[in-house]
Amino acid sequence: MPLEAYSSTTSVMAGDVIGFNVSVTPAASDNVVLAIYRSSQLSFGDSQFGKEADLTYNSDYREQISVGSGETPIFQMSFPADNSLIPASPSTGGCNWPQSAAWRVPANQPSSVYFARLTHGSDVTYAVFVVRPRVPGVLSKVLVQLSDNTYQAYNPWGGSCFYGPPISPAALTTVSFDRPCQLWDYILYDEPIRHLAGSQHRGGVLHKHRP
Secondary structure (H helix, E strand, C coil): CCEEEEECCCEEECCCEEEEEEEECCCCCCEEEEEEEEHHHEEECCCCCCCCHHHHCCCCHHHHEEECCCCCCCEEEEEECCCCCCCCCHHHHCCCCCCCEEEECCCCCCCEEEEEEEEECCEEEEEEEEEECCCCCCCCCCCCCCCHHHHHHCCCCCCCECCCCCCCCCECCCCCCCCCCCCHHHHHHHHHHHHHHHHHCCCCCCCCCCC
């Protein structure tokens, strides 16, 4: 896609920094805008019920995400667009793009699922991550653990993933986190759980940081 991005980590502790690696194709001289939203500020337009999940991966997940009416970003900045090369085997070795932007998460930021929304002209893409509390369990006793390994197992970006057709041309035994990721698994399976947990309990969403 003309605009692609991934985060430097799947989760970040409140008070620490998370980076974003972004590439624009073709090369451009203007800016990309980064906006951070809590997942509850966004609308997700699809459902897993009544669908053959494998076929869903052939469509663009980004069409199913929109900013809720009247919602403003928690953090926003712009930075110069950069065109980074895609290496020979990004599915297994990662992209190794330079960091384009970063957000220092406020120390009092609630633990939850967050989205980095990147825009360049009419193009938009997303990276999902979690803010973890410094003291787990202080604000909420509810634990929602995102399926980050599953996201990447089904992520065909760069050529292939753990699964063959119709998701990707060939099945791999190793995949990288350091590449853009399709978010169908979050939209279809994790977001409904996150939404239910958030609507019934005050507090944030916790997360087990990937090793």
